[in-house]
Each structure stands twice: as C-alpha cells, then as structure tokens.
Amino acid sequence: MPLGEPAVRAFLLSLTAVVASLVALPAAPAVAAPTDCSSLEAIAHRGLHPARVDENSMTSFERAAAEGFSIETDLWADAQGQMWIFHDRNTLRSTGVDGYIDKMTTAQVAALRYKKAGSRIPTLEEAMAYWATIPETRVYIELKQQTTVERVAQQIRDAGRVDTTWFTTHAAYTHRVAPDIRLAARYITSPPPDPQVLTDQGVDIIIMGPTGITATEVDRYQAGGIEVQDRLANDTREWRNTIGAGANAQLTDFPQELVSFCPDALQPPTIEGFTPSGGPAGTPVTVTGDFFTDASRVTFGNVSATFVVDSRTQLTAVVPENVPARANITVRTPNGSVTSSTPFQAAPAVVDTFTPTTGSPGTPVVVTGAGFLDATAVAFGTASAPFVVDSDTQITATVPTDVPASSRITVTTPSTTVESNALFTATRPVGVDALSPSAGVPGTAVVITGTNLSETSAVAFGASSASYTVDSDTQITAIVPVDAPAVSKVSVTTPTGTVQSTDSFKVPPTIGSFTPTTGTNGSSVVITGTGFAEARFVRFGAVTATFTIDSPTQITATVPADAPASSKLGVTTPAGTTQSTDPFKMPPTIGSFTPTTGTNGSSVVITGTGFAEARFVRFGAVTATFTIDSPTQITATVPADAPASSKLGVTTPAGTAQSTDPFKVAPTITSFTPSSARAGSSVVITGTGFLQARIVRFGAVTATFTVDSPTQITATVPANAPARSKLGVVTPGGVTQSQAAFQLLP
Template structure:
C-alpha cells in the first residue's frame, strides 16, 4: 500500500484556541493512526473514507502549520498548511429588554462585537434556555428562570468570555387592595391600588380595559383612573415586566349605574283617565326599569336614549303627581305632572247674537284654567281665560241658527252648550 498523501484542508484557518472541525482531503487514508497540525496531534479525528478525514484542531500558537496524516505505510510529506489565528474576545454593549419575569422565557437581544461562533450565553452562570447567533454583532437568547434581582449576562466564544451586562429579573406583581372598590359606570373614579412588585408597571386594566390613566407611586402603590364599563364586577390587574398580577385571585372593582335625574316632563298635564304620551328628559336614564306617577306604574314606557324616555301616563286622581324614573343606579328626583278633570260648561251669556259675529260671550263652568281651545261648531275662535270657572270668547261669523259651543283643555273637551245666531231685520 502507498503512503498517505494530503492534498487540501478546509477550512484553511481557525482560532488558536483550537476546536475547529477541518476536512482533510487526499489519498490512502485507510487505517490512519495520527493526524497532526504541526507537531500537535488533532484533538480527535474520523476517517470518513480512503480520501477524507475530519479532524478537530488542537490549541496552538498563532501562525501556519503543516497538516500531516500517518498510517502504517508512513507519514504524508506534502506541504499543506492550516493557519491558526488569534480570535478577539466577544464584547457586549446592550441588552434589549433589560428585564423580565423570574419564570424566564423573555427573548433578549444582545448586541456587541465578535459574537460569531458563540458557544454559550449565560445568565449568572445559568445557560440560556436557547440562543441564536444572528451575526457577528447580534445574538438572540431566551432567558432561563432565575430568582428576582440582577443577573450578569455573558457570551462565550473561542476567543473567550465577554464582559457582563445586567439583566433584571422582576417578581410577578401582587394586588391586595382597591380603595374605593366601586364607582359609576361612566368611570372617572380615582382608585388606589395596593400590593407589591408594582415598579415598572406597564398597564392597569379593568376587565381587560386599560385604565384611563395611572401613576406608579411606589413599589406598593398605584393610583389609577377607572375607565367606563358596564354595571357589575370588573377584575383589576397590574402588568409589569414580571407578569400580570393575581391571575388566580384577581381583585374586583364594582361598577354601579349613576342615579338618574329628571329635568322636565312634557306636556305638563293630562286627563285623570290617563293615556297621555309624556316625554321625560334628564340624565342617566339608560337601563330604566320603572317610570312611576305617584308610585303608579306608567301604562308603558320606552327608553329613547340616556337623556329621554317616552311614557304613557296611567289613570290618576286630579291633582299633581310626582313622576320618577328608576334604574339600577337608583330612583330619580321627582318631576311634577298635573292630572286634570275634563272641563264642564254650565252657561253662555249671552246665548244668542247676530250672524256677523263679534259678540263677546262669557262661558261659565269648571276646570277651565287650562283651556287651549274654544269652538263654535267646528270653527275655533279667540278666547281669554278669566279664571278656572270663566272664559270669554268672541263669536265668529256664521249662518243664523243654533251652533254648539265647547271648551277644550289637556284633560279633554267639555259638554256642548247652544248659542243661537239671529239674522237682523231686513228692509
């Protein structure tokens, strides 16, 4: 058999610290007993075939050395060199982010120089859960679990171990109290949150809805402004780089509806028989569960908006009734609505006059104070309310003969009395 022959090596250089896997190509490698880089034997080698060997370089001084292979037939004599080069130690400049939870799992981007070939990333000596060398200036590493506090992060390559940068492990926040623990659905209540590990809080949420604003007063106190929310309980949480508070035992903040208020009722009056459609205006009327007239439920009602309800007045005795609206937030202030008895006419003075009109007639009766119309037959005419029992009206022009006279108020139309127009004498 022939002595081995070395034709080439790949790669042709590597760090002086050794550890480079080098492919040696040539002939007659079967049964190789030694592979040398200069005078030093390879750390290990594998004969892949009679023409190829994979060898791991030993440590060496900087510079070129001859690569040789020895078999039972001798040692190769060809001058094929591998150059050992000095490798600069890695250096770290930044960590982003620079903090995360004690449970680990934070993806941290390390930037620096000479990071190629990194063999380890450590957090206080604990190996990163995983890491990827993105380039000579960047590594992405996943932080391992660690106790709360600062951990020194380093990168190791064949050139050595880098300087250390600090990564802060943050404990999960815990929320223990809310004062006050309730407020209106409109939000705006300033709530003081107490607990631990609040430093660096990035969010305060009410059922997942961000607080309108918040201020971290200390590691144990946050002041937050409650957002608007539907009535009921809302779970309050604090989020920091250490995680989200109380996932299994959250603190509850209770939203209640604001007390409704009434500003006006239109029309202001109606008949004792009920049935008048009344428009109520005010504030915080959404969710109304009742509309009452002196405690008597409206025949029906519709919530048109937060500021308006349309209700049908129920029957009620004559007089003033207090109208209220009830919602989950409470019962409103009362607004006055007047129940009126239908008007009644007793007499007309005079009860006759000329056909050309203009005669002033005094109508006497009851419940006339709110008179809104006086008619002679189907013709409305001008009138003046003198008192609750008396109205004066101007007779309109019309044909001779009798005509009915009525008075109308919000409570209805009166009985009819007869007025007779008389033609004047003809010549």
C-alpha cells in the first residue's frame, strides 16, 4: 500500500513507535551468516547525531560524511515556500516551540533552535551546497509535501547531485516531474506491491520492512531492475535475515553484534604498509592493511590514482603523474578513510644548495633540496654530521670536528644517497686571546694575539674601524682609531665570522690645549684633545660645567658662575679622567659699585664676576676689609685712609680688576678745639676724609693747615678771620663745614 494512506503517514510521523514494535514481530527464518558483507550500506538516519549533536543539523551531516555513512534527511516547506531540513511537522519535540512548520513564516523558522545543542535549522540551499562537496557520500531525502517536488528537483540538478535518492508518497507524480533523479518508495505492508507497479511509477529502490524479507522477494524485485533495501532497527534477527536473503541493508541503528558478524561492513580501512617506498609515476605500489573491499578512492597526497582491490587486506595502486616529491597514501571506503603514517617517495632526494659554503666545526649549514623527510645520515665528505630535518626541502647540519678541508655534502635516505655539486670549505676557528696594551689613546699601536688570524679582513674597536697589519697567524697590530669608544671590545673579522676580545680596551681622554686660557663666567672655552666621544663631565677645578661634544677630539664648555679664579680643566669619560696641564684663569671684572660716594667706614657693594676667590679689595692703593657675598658681589668697607677719590680694585689669583669710575670719600667735621682763639692760634679739627685736604677756611677766609691724619687737621687762625665763622675743609671728595661756629678773640 502506498505511503499516502493515513495509517502509513501516521507511522512515518512516529518512527520510534515503529522501531519499538519490531521486537514483537515473529522471528524471521534463521539463515546462515554470510561470509561477505560488502552489500551492507550504513545510512545515518537524520544525519549522525550522537550526544550534543542535533538531528538534521549541518553538524550531523558533517559527522556522517566523516565517518563514511550515507545520509538520510527530511524536507518541509514553510508557509512562504522556503524549504527547510526538518523531520516533524510539529516543531515542539525538537525545538520546544509548539507550531506547524508548514504554517510558519520564513522568519519564524529561521529563529528556531534545536533543544539539544542549540543548532539552527538548515535551509535546503545550505545542505545542498555542502552535499555538493561530498560526492562520494550517498544522500536520501524524504519529501514531506508534493508541492516541493519541482523546486527540489531543480536544486538537486544545480548542486550536481542527480545521484541523490529521494522517497515520497507521490511516486508516480514525482517520477513524471523529475525522471532523472533516483526514486525510492517505502512500504511497510505485506505483501508489497508487484514489481511492475513500481516500475510504472519510476521507482528505483524499494525499502521494505520492518516485516522481514525473503530471498524470493529479493529475487523478484531484482529481476525487475529494482534495488531492494530493508529498513532495519535494533533487531539482530532482522538484519541477519536481510543479509542472508541477499538484500542491501539500510541501517538506522547499529547493533554492536554487527561488528563481529560483518566486521568489514562498518570498520574503516587501515594501512599497515606499502612497497616499494618510492618510485616515479607509473610505478605499481602494493598497499597492505585491512577492510579494503569497498575502496572507492586512493590518492597520493591530493592526486587520485588508479587502483585494483586485490583482497580485503591488499590493493595495488599506480603512482599518478604530478605527485609531490613526498606524498602520503590515502585509501577511502564508504566506512571512512585512512592515510599512511609514512610518505611515499615519488621523487629521489636531491641536494641543490647549501649555505654558508665555508665554516668551522660547529657552524650550522642549511642544506636545501628535496626528499629529505626520511634522511638517515648527513656527511661532510667521510665525516658524519649531526643534523635536523627542517622540512622535506631543508636540512640543518652542523659541521663536524673532523671535517675535511674541502668536501661534498651527502644526504642519505632509505632509498638513495645524494651529494652536493659544490664543495664545502672548512675553516679553522678564530680566537682573540689578549690585547697589549689594554688601554691607550687614539693612534696607539695595540698588539692583538690569538689564533687563525692570517685571513683577517677587518679590525674594530667597538663599532669604530681600525687600520691594522697582520703580523702572523697569531698576531695583528692595530692602531686605535680617533673615534674609538672609551671602553670597547676589540673585534677581528675573518671569512669564518667575527670574534671579540674577552677584555675591553680603554681609551682614556687627554687634554692637549684649551682656548682662551682666561675668561669670565658664562664664556665659552674650546678644549682639544682625544677620547672625548663619551665624555660624561667637564670640570673647572671641582666645579662642574655644561658642555657640548663637538667631536671625539673637541669639547666646548661654558665657564660656570662659581668657577675658581684659577683652576685646571678636567674631562671625565667611562675610561677615566684627564686634567689640563695649565690652569684656566678667570680674572675678576667690576661692573659697578654703589654708592659711588661715601664716608670712611661706610659700606660699598661691588658687582662683577670672578669674585669667588677675591684676595684684596682696594680703594686706590688703600686696602679695605670686605665680604664675598657671591661670585658676582663683594661688600667692602671704606677704609679710614681711603683717598678722597680713587678707583676700586679687586684682586684674585687670576688677576686684578679696577673700576672704571672712582669712588669718592667726602670729608666730615665732627668737632674742633678750641672753639675760640686769637689770630695766629692753632685749632685742631677732627673728622674724616682729611687725607687729601686742599683748603681749610674760617668762613670765607683761607687758613694755613697741616693734615695730621685722615681724621685730624691742625689749622692756624688767620689774621683776617671773621669774628664768628664756621670752619670748612675741602678735599677732592667734596666740601664739609662744621656745625658750630668758631669765635675769634680780640
């Protein structure tokens, strides 16, 4: 009875109930276990969906194909005509959402997710795109609606999968619309329809069961050109009967007993080995292993090969053209695929180049070529070398200690030994043992002793190249370059590489001269010498100065404000400190002073430079007491015997500075005695600033006088002195007058 009958459709929507009912069926007649199970087809019902994989999901299809199963799936169209890979009409069981898929919109179906693993429902287009990539995997599609036949047929054609088998309740209509696509019909009634009826409907495969099947029925359908499959569940009696009757067995569940009953039916192939291990295109290769009976493809790398299955445990493949130099062999059957653990050597090993072409023992040498993966030995001439296989085209070998002076490099594989066309030249290791002297200025000759120095091509102090002479195989004489670092390793370069001295060579600084030799605070001083490239400090005595390194032989320093009056210049580098032979002198300068006039004992502030080591301050030739306020300021006290008008002088170890303008000491009269006297009498005047007194007056009348000291004058009362008058003293520093009046006595 066709599947369109209501009772049959109810069965299809509840497959689990049917499977459960199988155990209650009468036992089929026992048949002998067959010796060949190659006809058994393993079909993953709704894809292969173990734990955490959803039925009819893209993942279930990928798992099925990877394990060598055929794929059975289901198809529904939604209310807008979009076709979906889904089993139940009602979506509640699989997604938890209660609804009918053929009544839903495309957006509603797209939003659904399977409950088990959260997969979305694939569209037919997505499934077809994947099935097109696995042409060796058989696909069965159950059409749930007649209205989808034409569109599904076209998509099958577009995907290039006209080998797809579909089954439907509308066999005759389906065959009429798409006669080019294989058609299967499922029947669960007994007896099944006549073969001619199926032929008229265009049916290619009849799927029987689960009611048992006999050899007579199988023969009857096969005679009519119809393939017979038995839909099986977990019923050992059923699948034994089916296989015994000669039908193909479609398995939806796989009882463990089947593995021991028909081991090659479900087991993937295995490869134990192959012979020969290498050869050119056209070479027959015997592959041994197991479960080769249904082999469908053999490849060398990714290149397909022609082959013949000799037995379950052996096949013979022919090496195809364009095979990689090394390629693993892969055998595929419906139950899976296997790849050899070792590659087939399609082309013999070959050595193309190696680098470097010279080297000393211990030098890594990169050998390039092909066919190196199975390399068992590398040698430099007769000297075996340790090596690492980097890839099929590269080996890194280490030059052995007993390497010949000149030799070819050989690479040995299980099938051949090949050698380089070019010769490798061995060199001896170079060493630098000692430097003498271990320090010196630029231009110094340094004797370098070591080993294997005869092929020296360069000598350097740090990064600074040096001129040199090769004295012998164990000695070089190098000249310290002008720009040599303060502290550096000395390197020697030969064809085998560059080696460095263990100890460092030091280039201490030297000061040859500086200019100018004198200067003021803030002025620039150019220092010439050697070894200045890494100068850290420049000092004037103990005072640090700012500076610029102009070159390894010149520094420009700025005289610091507190530089000593006379000091040696010092330059410090990582290699040491040097000091000038002669001192730099910073003579003082007087810029100004204030006030410009004053009395004995008053303070005068002098500003200028170079005062830090002031030894004397003078008013003219008269020494004054003073205090150094800073390198640029002195406070001096006007001495009692300071000239009335004199230039100020400041003396330091570097020299003496004198003010441009004079300081004037104004006289003062503090008292006189007696306060009255006759003409011709002596009057003693006391005060300050009298040293250069020029005139003494009684009122307007000039008197004769004697300067007793800077603070005292003795004057003679003139005959024509006024009866009452103030006394006056005139010096170059000014004029002063007494506060009290002198009384002339009759």
